Amino acid sequence: METTRSTPCKWDETALLVIDMQNDFLLAKAVVPSVAKVVSLARERGILVIWVVREHDPLGRDVELFRRHLYSNGKGLTMKGAKGAELVEGLKIREGEYKLVKTRFSAFFNTNLDALLKATRIKRLVIVGVQTPNCIRQTVFDAVALDYEHVTVIVDATAAATPEIHSSNIRDMENVGVATPTLQEWTCAAT
Structure with a gap:
């Protein structure tokens, strides 16, 4: 009896990181x-969806040193359990998806993300979310340094404070080999 080896679909080895x-x-x-559309398409394709969020101690003890002063009055950003730490309206984590909490810009820094991705045989990353010059960029550069085979940032499903900041950071990521399709281009590639 002859056995056939099934080749994995490229989506089986892909994870979507939805950042901040x-x-x-x-x-x-x-x-x-745009982010909601990417998440929906990822779910249809069976792509692992990982929701990367910041959640900080209300006293700011786990915040970067340069931002700790913002937590001195108990009103810092993304405090665990606060409304500001919740996902925006229209986005929701589904059962089977993964929530990764980080306390720094990169989703890889001091988290189990790399171990999780390797344990699930992920070789390709698709990244969406905010802010392009901070958490998106740091995560992307760490993914490149960790030798993920293919890193994609969907340009119109990521954003920064201004279009100029966004485009200059996208250009920097392109210069290290990161793919930067539009949502439409990525949607067509996903078929």
């Missing part, structure tokens, strides 16, 4: 529908 789509960070509400 939380009330306290979302300056560009226009990006929400």
Whole structure:
């Protein structure tokens, strides 16, 4: 009896990182529908969806040193349990998806993300969310340094404070080999 070996679909080895789509960070509400579309398509394709969020101690003890002063009055960003730490309206974590809490810009820094991805045989990353010069960029550069085979940032499902900041950071990521399709281009590639 002959056995056939099935080749894995490229989506089996792909994870979607949805970064910081939380009330306290979302300056560009226009990006929400694009992120929701990417999440929906990822779910259809069986892509592992990982929701990367910040949740901080109300006293700021786990916040970067340069931002600790913002927590001195108990009103810092993305405090655990606060409305600002919740996902924006229109986005929801489904059963089977993974929530990763980070306390720094990169989703890889001092988290189990790399171990999780390797344990699930992930080789390709698709990244959406905010802010392009901070959490998106740091996560992308760490993914490149960790030798993920293919890193993609969907340009119109990520955002920064201004279009100029966004585009200059996208250009920097392209310069290290990161793919930067539009949502439409990625949607067509996903078929």
